[in-house]
Amino acid sequence: MSDPIRLDKRLVELLGCSRGNAQKYIEGGWVKVDGKMVDLPQFKVSQQKVELHPDATLEPITPVTMLLNLPDPFDVKSPEAGLGLITPESRSEEDHSRIRILNRHFSGLKPTAPLEAKATGLVAFTNDWRVVRRLVEDANRNEQEYVVELNDVVSDAQIEQLNRPMKMAGAPLMRSKVSRQSEARLRFALKAPRPGQIQFMCESVGLSVATMKRIRIGSISMGKLPPGRWRYLPSGKLF
Template sequence: MTEPVRLAKRLAEQLACSRREAEQYIEGGWVRVDGQLVEEPMFRVTTQKIEVDPDATLLAPPTVTLLLHKPVGFTAGLDAGPGPKAQAALALLTRENHAPDDRSGIRTLKKHFAQLRLATPMDSRASGLVVYTQDGRVVRKLEEDADLIEHEVIVEVAGEVTPGMLRKLADPVQYHERLLAPAKVSVSSQNEDAAETKLRFALKGERPGQIDYLCESAGLQIRSVKRIRVGRVPMTALAPGQWRYLAEHERF
């Protein structure tokens, strides 16, 4: 009976390469065992057929940025307050939740779900676009240029929104001892009976709780909040709970 050995060791023997190079091929998603993709160098094999993709390279896979449509009830770095503890949105970043129409051309690897940093916090009461990234440049861009990057948010409120309320929402506001830039606010849609209104906010330097504060100041009751764009990157047609890669040509 053949003794099981690590896949990296068997592959190194098969390719006459170093163990480290074999690990790089495996972790890069280039190796199949009996036709099944295996990305763990420690995986044990015996007599299975081991194949290496003809396009395999030892170049390290590039860092990635994932765009998630976070549903209500999942938290992303912010606590919604008292009540049941919300599940972390990070748990939604799995192969199964990858959007089938992702056009980035990036091959999904297990390494893409490791060492992710949250770049756009959101509490469990809100939904919409949340950015997770392995790329330190993306984190610096979204943090250091936060006052310049516009967030587009759809806010559903109860009742009719009058012109006076709109003006109030767009006023410069002192929030947590800081004067924030005026928000651009418009009516997106309104029910015929004026029971609810959808507002479109465009804010630069959005701060946690800012929209709640603006709506409360204008006498409006929020029913839902959904972020649909960060900078120049839209959420597009992502279904709740699905994610896609930030494509090479996209910039925040």
């Protein structure tokens, strides 16, 4: 029995291609070992059957965006909060994107559109510069939607106040759209919220926040994504 060797080296032997192209095929998810996709060039093989998919291409791996339902309770202390929850095992069964999961998808992920402190719900991590530009550089154009549970019964007068222009630390806030969902639940639709803005707005009109959950960023809603699970943003979607 021969000694185990790296998968990329075995592929070079089989195809007569360069080591660099062998690694691209493997990292692109085009190589199977005994019928199972392996995308790690350093994976050791000996007598296993190694196959290259007939549709294999050397095109670069397409950047991806992953949408996570940050579970409750989760105190957001940094923009990276929740990144450790995104693993191959925590992919949601509700993911219908048909994107093949690759190890390379989990490298270089950056947080975008941070949640309000102590909020739960939809967060996005991406290695796609187009998504970063849309959610970070153009944040003022993308509306976010939160459902806010309160410890108080909300009056019509308080909702009217929340929809008026407000200042926080002396600086004007972008106008928000606030509507009632029940006696003690409000919907906030706002752009580029400042840290602590929702809690500040509620306290300014005499309301106490119990919980906050973000359910939408731009045109992308959380849908039926379970807490602690993630799904890919479908190809062609940019919020």
